[in-house]
Every structure is written in structure tokens, then in C-alpha cells.
Amino acid sequence: MKEFDYIIIGGGCSGLSLAYELEIYKKLENKTLAIVEPRKEYKRDKTWSFWKVTNHNFDDCVKKSWNNFSIKTSNKSKDIKCDNFPYQSIDSELFYKKVNYRLKQNKNISFYKDIKEINTNNSFIFNSVPLFKNAQNNIWQHFHGVEIETQDSFFDDNIINLMDFDCDQRNNVHFFYALPFKKNKALIETTWLSKLNDNSIKDYDNQIKDYINNKLGLNNYKVTYSEEGSIPMFYPSNFREKNKINIGTAGGMTRLSTGYTFLNIQAQSKYIRENIENIEKTNIFEIGKKYKFLDKIFLRVLETHPKKMPDIFFGMFSASASKVIKFLSNKSNILDDLSIILKMPKWIFIKAMFRK
Numbered sequence: 487m488k489e490f491d492y493i494i495i496g497g498g499c500s501g502l503s504l505a506y507e508l509e510i511y512k513k514l515e516n517k518t519l520a521i522v523e524p525r526k527e528y529k530r531d532k533t534w535s536f537w538k539v540t541n542h543n544f545d546d547c548v549k550k551s552w553n554n555f556s557i558k559t560s561n562k563s564k565d566i567k568c569d570n571f572p573y574q575s576i577d578s579e580l581f582y583k584k585v586n587y588r589l590k591q592n593k594n595i596s597f598y599k600d601i602k603e604i605n606t607n608n609s610f611i612f613n614s615v616p617l618f619k620n621a622q623n624n625i626w627q628h629f630h631g632v633e634i635e636t637q638d639s640f641f642d643d644n645i646i647n648l649m650d651f652d653c654d655q656r657n658n659v660h661f662f663y664a665l666p667f668k669k670n671k672a673l674i675e676t677t678w679l680s681k682l683n684d685n686s687i688k689d690y691d692n693q694i695k696d697y698i699n700n701k702l703g704l705n706n707y708k709v710t711y712s713e714e715g716s717i718p719m720f721y722p723s724n725f726r727e728k729n730k731i732n733i734g735t736a737g738g739m740t741r742l743s744t745g746y747t748f749l750n751i752q753a754q755s756k757y758i759r760e761n762i763e764n765i766e767k768t769n770i771f772e773i774g775k776k777y778k779f780l781d782k783i784f785l786r787v788l789e790t791h792p793k794k795m796p797d798i799f800f801g802m803f804s805a806s807a808s809k810v811i812k813f814l815s816n817k818s819n820i821l822d823d824l825s826i827i828l829k830m831p832k833w834i835f836i837k838a839m840f841r842k
Contacts, residue, residue, distance in 0.1 A: 487605040490520040496614035497523025500734025500751045502585045507755040513762050518594045522601050530579035534748040537571040539815040542752045547580040550667050554645035557803050559796040560652045571811045610729050616722035616736035622683040625719040627745045630690030631675030633711040641666035651796035659795045662697050717745040742781040744814050786838035801829045
């Protein structure tokens with residue numbers, strides 16, 4: 487069986503981002519890479535969205551950017567401007583086409599469906615497939631979304647609905663999320679922060695239909711695309727092994743309190759590229775310790791006080807939009823952090839800090 491200098495297990499967002507980073511910076515001119523991905527074809531299957539707090543390689547894959555977003559609860563709402571950090575949405579199909587076209591130009595890069603097809607003994611492995619233990623009992627962000635089209639103009643395509651908590655919570659945390667790509671086209675998602683073992687909240691289609699019909703007041707539309715996923719709000723097993731590094735969600739690149747991962751993947755890919763010549767001795771790239779600490783407290787509050795979370799999220803955004811965005815995107819300084827912390831209900835968070 488053939489041997490390679492590097493192997494990437496999993497050809498999804500993190501695996502392809504790393505391969506693309508290595509390719510465009512000419513780190514694979516004299517090195518070989520195998521990408522192991524079982525899917526038969528690449529097609530649109532995800533929507534990756536984030537505030538653009540730093541540059542990335544995929545501006546030409548951005549489906550739309552917005553400079554305004556809203557957050558709503560059952561009794562209040564707020565529209566917020568984010569001119570300094572536009573909210574971007576990347577179409578996975580455009581991403582896959584761009585990356586795979588570039589990678590296939592390099593004869594040193596090969597694609598395989600199964601790891602058993604290649605010899606891994608002397609390769610350095612980048613693994614993007616997470617290992618979860620007791621996953622059903624942990625908190626996940628799980629969602630189902632549909633892209634809909636209307637015959638006439640209906641949506642305000644200058645503002646996204648980031649979180650709409652004016653919906654049935656069912657003793658968990660539930661909100662709707664809406665990205666209007668055009669005046670007659672939008673992605674509508676129902677999102678839950680809960681354990682995965684509760685099937686009573688997985689009637690996603692009914693939830694979305696009810697929201698579109700009764701909250702948006704829209705009855706005449708067609709569904710053109712759907713997606714579904716789940717993001718862990720806990721870290722998978724991630725420890726350094728000889729000649730192996732975990733990347734993406736498997737490598738702890740998901741921000742637990744938000745689920746945002748895309749820009750963290752890009753930062754990790756850049757770090758690996760910059761250290762690729764000495765990768766065997768390179769430290770693991772991690773999200774900052776202060777964010778891990780604050781997220782742990784935040785998730786304790788979420789688990790013990792789900793009914794308070796809509797107001798907590800709403801209160802967070804009463805701080806400066808730029809400060810909140812930087813905090814949620816791992817780019818905040820201590821003054822930014824303090825301005826967010828002071829907006830939180832203090833006693834609840836203090837108790838959560840000392841709860842094991």
C-alpha cells in the first residue's frame with residue numbers, strides 16, 4: 487500500500503481547510519498528502535456563518551453578508567448594527583468546489599474512501615473525526631433548517647434574525663434563526679440547546695412549519711433545500727498522540743457557548759501551516775483558556791436555568807455590539823470581557839462558578 491507524508495482523516499470543513507492552507511502556501515510541493523473521505527460526492531450540506539472578525543481564504547464562497555441582526559424574546563426585541571464585523575454566511579457547495587478544484591491540480595495530493603487503502607505507519611495524521619463518549623447525556627446545539635422561496639418579495643434582506651426565543655421552550659433552550667439571502671429567499675432554522683436523548687423535541691418539520699405559518703405569517707412558499715446537524719457543547723476526547731493531531735471539532739475548535747467553529751478552523755489551519763516543518767514537536771493549537779473557563783460557567787447556567795437563558799442572551803447584547811461580537815469570536819480583551827460579564831445576572835453565575 488502507498489505511503490504519504492501527511493494524511494488528513496475526514497474531508498469536511500476542517501480537513502479541506504487545512505489541505506487548502508498547505509496547498510496555497512506551497513507546503514505540498516515536495517510532500518505527499520492523502521485525504522480520506524467516505525462521501526461519494528460533494529454537494530451543499532452545510533451553511534457556515536460567523537462574524538468576520540479576521541480575514542480568511544474564502545471570501546469568494548460567501549453567499550451573503552449582513553451589517554444588522556436582531557434578537558427577540560417573548561416580550562422584547564432589539565435590532566443591532568455590526569458594521570465593523572459583518573455577519574457572513576458561506577455556502578458549503580461553493581467551498582467544496584473551490585477547494586477540491588485547487589487540490590486536484592496537485593499530483594502530490596490523493597483522495598481515498600477508506601483509511602485501510604493506505605499505509606499509515608510512517609505518516610503524520612491530522613484527524614478531523616471526533617470521538618465522543620457518553621454523548622447523549624451532554625448538551626448539544628442541534629438544528630434543522632430549510633431554505634424557502636416566495637413568489638413575491640417578503641424578507642428584509644438587510645438584517646438577520648440571530649435568535650428568536652418567542653417560541654415553545656419545552657423546558658430547554660429553543661430559538662429560531664433566519665438568514666434572508668434575498669427578498670424572496672431565506673434559510674429558517676429551529677435550534678435547540680439540550681441533550682440529544684430527548685426525542686420529544688425533534689419534531690423539527692412541525693416546528694418550522696408552525697413558525698413560518700404563524701410567526702412569519704407566510705403560507706405560500708416552496709422549500710428548495712434543507713440541512714440538519716448537531717454541534718457538541720462539550721469537548722470531545724482530545725489528547726496528543728505520536729504523529730497525530732486532532733483538528734476541527736475533534737481538536738476543540740468549536741466555541742462551546744456559541745457553536746461557532748469556522749474561523750477557529752482557519753486559525754488552526756494557519757498555525758499548522760506555519761509549523762508544518764516541525765509539526766512532530768509542535769504544541770496543540772487551542773482556544774484561549776479564559777474562553778474555556780467562561781464557557782464552562784455559562785453552560786452550567788444553561789443546564790440549571792434554561793428558562794432564564796432567553797433573557798440572559800438578550801441582556802448580553804445590551805453591551806456594545808463590537809465588544810459582544812469580539813467576545814463570542816475569541817477576540818476580546820479584558821475590558822470587553824468585563825463589559826459582558828457585568829450584563830449577566832451575577833448571583834446565578836457566581837453560584838455556577840463554584841458548582842462542580
